[in-house]
Amino acid sequence: MVHLDISETSQVLSVIGGYICIVGLVSFFLKEKMFMSEPLVALLIGVAFGPIGADIFNPFRWVGYDQHQLESLSFQVSRIVIAIQVLFTGISLPKAYCWRHRLSLFVLLIPVMTCAWFVSALLVWAFIPNLTFLEALVVGSCVTPTDPVLANSICKEKYVPLEVRNIILAEAGANDGLGFPFLNPVSSLGEAIGQWFYNVLLYQILLSVLIGAVIGYIARRCLKYCEGRNLIDRESFLAFGVALTFFTVGWVGIIGSDDILCCFVVGNSLTWDDWFRIRSEEDSFQEVIDMLLNSAVFLYIGAVIPWNEFGNYWDITPWRLVLLGITVMLARRLPWVLLAMKFIPPISSSWKDALFTGYFGPIGVGAVFYIEVAHHAIPDDGTRERLRAVVAPVVYFMVLTSVIVHGITIPIGKSMQHTLTLTRSKSGAQFISRLPPPVPFGGALPTHDTNATSEPKEASARDVGVHDDATAPNSGTGTPAAFSRTNTLSMSRTNTMTQGVHWGENTVGHSVQSSGRTSPSNNDSTSHSSNPNLVQPSTHAMVQ
Template structure:
């Protein structure tokens, strides 16, 4: 006699598969017409299906009713997704990108990231009660890196192709990938100060650990390991491809397998697997061979989409929703203030101020975009649970009652602030593009409606002045569609030597120069009904 087998495994598979199927049926409409990010949709569905909604996804039960097990699951899941995403982010960058764009990356990963950390920590210190400045800077370090997963949802798609120059898209991807791994020094500098200077008198030991364990072992070794593994993997795959030893399926999945290998091996030796994955992805496509070979294949974007949906569905279910308003030490109003002010002050002002020194940000308009779209996401959750794991070890030390209370308060504050910042970023950045589109379309629609109404009212049409060049009977020639920036041939956007596969003829170069005028002039020309750029026959 058949019986229902309603196990957790069957429920999770049904929910995940059903949601991917349902979302897939309307994915083009949602992402390319409504301009909503898949991360936001998955987060909302996770809330609806999680323990605070339909209770179909039950994270705590999967963790055997253990908060410690649940924290370990969250840490492992975020590590896995970040590792794969960062290798894919490194692979999609052009030939020798890190070497060609070192000036822009040095500014973004140096002064800009440092100011982001200090601003975030200062806001946490000012608004969250009971934390010392060192503790607040540790919390701020968790939300300092920009997220490569959410960044990809912003710089891909029809909106990005039309409105975001390709060089700006690439520098955002590169920065979000590199600064994830470089969040370690900021975080562990504060954690070591807290443990060895504030909870004990072993300052020298803490300083030594920071330089040896964090800077040399965790960061430097990760960079060297990523370079070696990425280069060896590239050479082996190239050799196997030349000798016809690898089939197409294995060729396409090679970068993903490389990410899994690095996450596992770095996890075993205790280095920064996040940074190693990004470095390995860049080295793996250093000569642009693999990127050009897989340019028209959709396996990597498909895996990227599945990981995005899965992890944000899980985040929606596992986030501490009930704790946001029920924690007496941190009122909800203060959390809301932190979420808003961090998004407004953490990144936009410093990028706008220093964009003159970042070669790849060429205008104030681009600086505003690069500053605003610095989302907080999976990388912040990763650093959150790294911090909780560190503080759990600190709790086991022989501490007095006040010190133990401070450690527990820091764990609670870090958990609530980081989760709330991530949720705020997913929501705000997820709905920003639709609001931009509404802001652009609504005035035009209202103007056209008013024009039709006045034309139908006798005598009223003449009250509205028209310029001679835009009279009622005149027909304005439509502007030619120059297409998205990435389809233009702009020699200034090409990093390094041009590969033979994409070599340009002199006619193509001249055509690229003719079409690559300034975007602001083009927009002003469209508003006036004519080009602002010099008229040329192309």
């Protein structure tokens, strides 16, 4: 008799592996045609295969339906994912980016983030009944930081200008580690002030920044030394960032400092001189890790969303949650970024960039992480039972709202803007003609000479798309007396075609940039002299 091993491990692996394989086959179609981001698709699949769906991917069964064990599992999963993501975010930023844009980051992390915290708390206090404002501040602190996982997944170069993308990622990486100070109002005012100074400001923030800078500096020097003496292979070089994340999270977590902020500083320090970033961006290792992490963590979030608590439980009715989600998306961040845009140089010159930066403040894995941090911070003496029961369903609904809203509106809005811009550009562009000149009415059509030799004939200037002003004076037949032509076709990602027409001692060159997708790095272009697949016609052929 065949024995079936229908264990939880087998079911989890089948769902995760099947999702990555099947969705990966149509990933380009989902992103470019359906305008669906990876986190949105993964979250929907997690809901479909979770407890309220097929019940195959059920994290509640993994822990024996123990709520405390589930909270601990969610905390550790989100902690590892965020740590890897913020370190990768730090690596992806240009040379000394956080120092050069310290004013912009200060404005986004201190006044803007503080205003977003208070606005979120006010909205929670208004829509969720029977909460004190102090308790609403705790709930608001969970949704205040910009999520680095969603930001890095949705905010790509093809949708967002590079400067705007960098400032959003830098803020997302830093503010996810700076979210801890906002959780302290659960204590009395005097105790909170004391803890904020010596425990939060000194021990968690300043100490983690110092440790991260030292770890990143030592790691960079060791990598340069070993790479320069051929002591490290390529695979270990690429995996170094992930290993450094585990090392940092482990040791900083042992001493009780802010391991998330420390990982972001490690990434910045590691690529402070751009050496590691340039060397590692030649491969797509970090992008692959990012995709795998996004798939796994949002499948998990989709499966653990507390749907049964979105009803009348603790008076959290659906209409309250919907109104809370809409108002938080609009008022939590957007007005304050617009007011402070003049002090943020990357967006100060464009209202569109400021609107996008203010609107794009996703709530995702970081909020799930702070749910569990809040559970640890809330006193377990029965005085804050309502707060402990309310924080998870409210924040999870905010995560669901943000993944859907930001995962759909950002790609659609930016693609529409790109389409309109491309249409305007094409309407006013002057293209080089690659068609033969029109034949006058009644004139003879060109005929094909069947007696011609089988040797390839050198293309004329008209054939390679050169206008009449680039051709030599003809002898009355419309054909130059003698010329040689060099045509070099580059198969690079930028699809750039360079054509030169040589006539005697003079050379006329023409460069045509195609409308294909551009690469974010100049290192992606391919030299025609070293690529055996390039089409390089002979430059010695002469047409008499």
